[in-house]
Amino acid sequence: MTVEGTAARSATRRSGGTGKRASAARKKKAASGDPELVQLLTPEGERVEHPDYAFDPTPDELRGLYRDMLLTRRFDAEATALQRQGELGLWASLLGQEAAQIGSARALRDDDYVFPTYREHGVAWVRGVDPTNLLGMFRGVNHGGWDPNSNNFHLYTIVIGSQTLHATGYAMGVAKDGADSAVVAYFGDGASSQGDVAEAFTFAAVYNAPVVFFCQNNQWAISEPTERQSRVPIYQRAAGFGFPGVRVDGNDVLACLAVTKAALERARSGQGPMLVEAFTYRMGAHTTSDDPTKYRRDEEREAWEVKDPILRLRTLLEKEKLADKEFLDSIDEESDALAKRVRDAVRTMPNPDTTAIFEHVYADGNALVDEERAQYAAYLESFEPEEGEQS
Amino acid sequence: MTVEGTAARSATRRSGGTGKRASAARKKKAASGDPELVQLLTPEGERVEHPDYAFDPTPDELRGLYRDMLLTRRFDAEATALQRQGELGLWASLLGQEAAQIGSARALRDDDYVFPTYREHGVAWVRGVDPTNLLGMFRGVNHGGWDPNSNNFHLYTIVIGSQTLHATGYAMGVAKDGADSAVVAYFGDGASSQGDVAEAFTFAAVYNAPVVFFCQNNQWAISEPTERQSRVPIYQRAAGFGFPGVRVDGNDVLACLAVTKAALERARSGQGPMLVEAFTYRMGAHTTSDDPTKYRRDEEREAWEVKDPILRLRTLLEKEKLADKEFLDSIDEESDALAKRVRDAVRTMPNPDTTAIFEHVYADGNALVDEERAQYAAYLESFEPEEGEQS
Amino acid sequence: MTATRMPLAKALNESLRKAMEDDPKVLVMGEDVGKLGGVFRITDGLQKDFGEERVIDTPLAESGIIGTAIGLALRGYRPVAEIQFDGFVFPAYDQIVTQLAKMHARALGKVKVPVVIRIPYAGGIGAVEHHSESPEALFAHVAGLKCVSPSNSSDAYWMLRQAIESDDPVIFFEPKRRYWDKGEVDTSTVPGPGLHSARIAREGTDATLAAYGPMVKTCLEAAAAAEEEGRSLEVVDLRSISPVDFDTVQRSVEKTRRLVVVHEAPVFLGAGAEIAARITERCFYHLEAPVLRVGGFHAPYPPARLEDEYLPGLDRVLDAVDRALAY
Amino acid sequence: MTATRMPLAKALNESLRKAMEDDPKVLVMGEDVGKLGGVFRITDGLQKDFGEERVIDTPLAESGIIGTAIGLALRGYRPVAEIQFDGFVFPAYDQIVTQLAKMHARALGKVKVPVVIRIPYAGGIGAVEHHSESPEALFAHVAGLKCVSPSNSSDAYWMLRQAIESDDPVIFFEPKRRYWDKGEVDTSTVPGPGLHSARIAREGTDATLAAYGPMVKTCLEAAAAAEEEGRSLEVVDLRSISPVDFDTVQRSVEKTRRLVVVHEAPVFLGAGAEIAARITERCFYHLEAPVLRVGGFHAPYPPARLEDEYLPGLDRVLDAVDRALAY
């Protein structure tokens, strides 16, 4: 090991996805890929093969993935619109990350468990969480409106990186139970800097926990580009903790599915954790509160537009004659219906009752909460009806 | 990058120092070395060369290193004895780690800055901190009895890993000042698991800070072996953050000096951080409160005894006729004098005044502290002399 | 006198700018503080004018931000670190409590760590979880830290300047829902009261309301409403949460004989507990009623649609005044 | 009745053992809890008997310990995590405050996170920095957590069992300097008072001392000394710091009319502030004197050679009683 070892060299190779050399390892059709990036479907809609990740989806699977991505995008667009209309306080759009989310989520089994960030609407969709349930926290009626155990999909976590430790602990429990389920922790490129994520890597490695760390590197943490978080590609972080990391084209739903599946199999079979970095792009603002024109150039976004995850699958479907008009129309219809359902559900979503403040603070009850609840109730009752209005 | 990439492979190669293959890279005399381990002086006292770390110490330098190590060990033994005698509340012995500390510290320039843990008595010695000053916190008269800026040696830090961030911030400041000084952060194998250390790596890499992370892997974090912290050698952690890591024989004072010097030069010249893992062994208990028989076998300690850092340098000195009786006697004398001085200093070290509780809580003063100081003074004064004794 | 009317947020921006102009050692650091100018635009334009070396976009790691700020301070810099929202200060809590707060004392005064930590805090902006909390008591209990919170533009400007000039670590709590409230700022004249002095925001005789940060405005509104009912309330803007200027509160209470402390933070072990306990001790024979407290409940900050119920408003303050007067 | 006399430390060990025997979902985790049995030997022998899968030596990372404990709890386990010393809980503070405390409420009750965090706390053992602190107020202020501290062997045994049985997160503060104090433990009969009930440790009529954890013994000694001077002090062992059993304190104060709260933690915003504020409100017309507080100063915990001066002892407690009685 020399001073100018591999790390020093790779430090000079900034994160890319724009590499020009063809991978020697790729068997055929490896046109303009980055050797570091696992890809099975090019931006042009060409199927390519990868020596380590064979994947032969059936036509139905392909159509299913297309449908998932399209409906997810539509749901996302509807939520953004609802925010603009004042129905939601905030929305964190997944636009551009559909392949990373749908691909990885379709690799899961029902008994696997997912710990998301706040942007995994596509994963939630695949897990079967009703999309309208995702909107509660963004509307401000709750902090997470679904039962995590109904769909093995934990609540959204806002404190960046925390959930990677929960996922690791959960996976340790899975292993203790002797189950062959696996766990996925989603996190972002920005999150990779948090100490909690490093600790999750350490615990997962030391206990050989069946957890897959799925990092959606969408190039930005609000206004900060990935270079503010790491000077080498994020997937390389894993090796120094003792488990493999791989970078996958995050706009390639097939590659995301295949790589995640391999990582999950690895976890199930007792080989421990793995890091998957899905190289993708946040096409929209960080959230509806954000104004990306302050910090990034339009050209960057445009360069990613041609890599759109849905477009490339659509091209493939059309080329292979897998999507006739009937199919496409049916999705459009479904999509409209979904949007309408979401819209209606949000608009009629009731505000929580005041007493909800005091609910579920403790599972076993608590004298202080009881006292404050009672005092507040007495206070409210002290108002004459018309005085209540001026409060 | 495959699923079973380099990380997976290296995960199976447990940390060692006992490797049997000779390094192809080593030019001569590379007898029984571990190719992963930089070594310039074998346990048998043989000089070996390393392609990346040439080092030709003068006889005076060699004698100086020997003297440093011997006096440090003597000081440490005296402190342990003083603890047994009840003069200190606790002592954290560096026994076995003399080469790692003296070697790395002798690579420093005066203008460099050091952030130690609580065990860097050898580094303190080289920095010129009076050894008796180190004892204050272990006696319980202060939390650190020296001026960090007098010797560019920060106070001992007890909360594991915290100081790595201070070192990184300090190094960022050095770079801002346009100075060519460097900073060293010492930490242990156990500390490598702390989120703060990972964050220090991230900040150091992103800002290219002139900081050397010097990890003394002494194989144990109290009762936990290094495998509880990492399943791959710790020096490998660096690559995934974008800077080089190297493992050095931590019982080889020459290698520790040469490697640290190279890392410091790298930092000075704007090439950023580096991780040095000094592979060594904690020959004693974690602290005087600890009982290692509870968790480790005697044989392990014995196996490390033959790798003693002082012994091997002594062998070299004798072989090369660099240490005559006069020299060795003079060190013995110095050593006895040091021990006596330390003993006397500790025994006469005064207890702090009660009012010290209220001193230096704030630099700018504080009304609350003033109020409590005054109240306490009034309380103390309220006692009649004889009542005071029963308090 | 060259007073200008500006929003509280702008006053903070001007304050940072002036501090950076006056002292080249002042640095600004945090997540998104550079190009974006912070999610609330408090650092807007600073990176453009002072460069990336002095206005530093950091990795997404709060412990790293405060830990490196400590290192920078040890090197002679005066870092002003931004924590993006109240709920995200906790990853840095260890560095703040075990290192930042204690380092000066640990070194027997030999080193100083003049780090300012700016935290947009408290609620009222309809945000999602972790964006509306009031954690000030969790810092005020810790010796070695100073905690302050301005309630208006002038204090925002001057208190931040004083915090940056202080050789002690200061946690600077910015009442985010008051960012857009405008007030006069005279940047030419250093105001009288020190960073840790309270201020009588409104004089009165029947009872005293003590508050800081966002609740000062609420209390002033309550006092105005009370006046219409013929009651004269004195409002003390505490400004400093650690240390508390008990002398000023005591003088007020000796006059009014009744005290209600108001803050958004949960009442249980909130700053009001300390004020109640100490003022009761100091004014035992003056108080006609126990010190009453109005604040948050012992529950997580609720979803946005409930925050109007959760947050102390005019009515809850006046209800407490009624109760105090009923003794 | 099969009471055995044992040190508080041993009672904790027995309690963990029994909990692990009764419920296979109970896990013990932390630094050095396995082979070593913990630096205070509280988990001694457990790994030998229950195996490495249930008694887990963790990496040196407190946030990791609590974060993975949360994950294990979500999977149906009941982790009992040890933090090695009070001063080392802060790296885990974020996980405790933003995740552990809030997850049950965040999920509208759909998930439970029954994690117990054991912390040997407070001073008196002559240790170096960070090994003697009393951070309980920093947890008690946070809704969603419960905080308790036993003062004797029997409570150590039973309160830990109750904490493990609780479906809520419990921060279990162990008075480390009382680890070696012996007391009777009857492991066969579940005692009357619940986990969050206070207990009258000694009856008296002239004034009430309220304390928890290590200070209960100090207060009992003070009461004994006071008796010799002809004063009758009642001692309330609070046992629970969040929630506080105010009813029991109130009843005592209504009888004695004077209250002194004693804890090692700094007085400023310590638990005593809340007790003083609330009891004053509840007993305004009963109190003959303000509630007085005896505790730590607003300063870092001092070096060992000063801790006897820093820690509340007999004399400081009795001085406060004198002052209360002088009103």
Ligand SMILES: Cc1ncc(C[n+]2csc(CCOP(=O)(O)OP(=O)(O)O)c2C)c(N)n1
């Ligand atoms: C601990 C913490 N610090 C700061 C924030 C504020 N914040 C919310 S999202 C975000 C950026 C996250 O970036 P990344 O991890 O890349 O995820 P992305 O938003 O791109 O999906 C920040 C700084 C937070 N939620 N939590």
Ligand SMILES: Cc1ncc(C[n+]2csc(CCOP(=O)(O)OP(=O)(O)O)c2C)c(N)n1
């Ligand atoms: C944050 C924190 N957690 C726990 C401890 C208690 N502790 C003191 S030393 C130590 C082990 C440190 O091991 P390592 O980093 O390998 O350093 P070594 O003692 O071997 O030099 C532990 C757990 C601490 N000081 N700080």
Ligand SMILES: [Mg+2]
């Ligand atoms: Mg991102």
Ligand SMILES: [Mg+2]
């Ligand atoms: Mg070690």
